[in-house]
Amino acid sequence: xxxxxxxxxxxxxxxxxxxxxxxxxxxxxxxxxxxxxxxxxxxxxxxxxxxxxxxxxxxxxxxxxxxxxxxxxxxxxxxxxxxxxxxxxxxxxxxxxxxxxxxxxxxxxxxxxxxxxxxxxxxxxxxxxx
Numbered sequence: 001x002x003x004x005x006x007x008x009x010x011x012x013x014x015x016x017x018x019x020x021x022x023x024x025x026x027x028x029x030x031x032x033x034x035x036x037x038x039x040x041x042x043x044x045x046x047x048x049x050x051x052x053x054x055x056x057x058x059x060x061x062x063x064x065x066x067x068x069x070x071x072x073x074x075x076x077x078x079x080x081x082x083x084x085x086x087x088x089x090x091x092x093x094x095x096x097x098x099x100x101x102x103x104x105x106x107x108x109x110x111x112x113x114x115x116x117x118x119x120x121x122x123x124x125x126x127x128x129x130x
Contacts, residue, residue, distance in 0.1 A: 029045065029046055029061070030045075032044070032061065033045040040065060041063045041064060042064045042066065042126045042130075043062075043064045043126045044061070044063040044064070045061070045062065045115075045119065046059065046061060046062075046115055047059075047061070047071065047112050047113065047114050047123070048060065048112065048114075049062075049071055049110065049111065049112055050098075050112075050113075052108050057113060060072060060073060062112070062123070064086075064126055064127060065086075066086065066130060067085065067086055068083045068084060068085050068086055069084050069086060069101070069127065070082065070083035071083070084101075084103055084107075086127070086130050087103070089103070089105070090102065090103055090104065090127070091104065092124055092127050092128050093124075094120065094121065094124050097117065098111050098112070098113055099111070099113070099114075099123055099124050099127075
């Protein structure tokens with residue numbers, strides 16, 4: 001089916017994300033991150049999470065609040081998403097461009113990446129500061 005002019009499809013959970021206008025897609029992601037921060041998030045934006053089973057990196061949209069870290073398969077703030085509660089037992093470390101979060105609750109560690117080293121370090125600092 002023909003798409004209307006300016007149609008854009010961006011799927012964070014897909015390696016085949018397609019956007020006729022990459023600048024518009026980046027701007028939309030930044031706007032969504034800005035809205036999340038305005039609503040109380042400490043940091044928000046695109047991240048990649050390593051799958052526990054397949055060990056592949058999957059694009060996600062992450063939101064960190066003082067209470068939890070949430071990630072979404074689509075860049076929709078009202079989608080169900082997955083999340084972990086922030087607690088004082090968590091251990092956070094950076095190694096090989098990967099942020100490792102051990103919840104110390106028996107669950108496997110979360111392995112995250114960000115588009116740049118600076119963004120990854122910002123995520124690490126924000127989580128460690130809680």
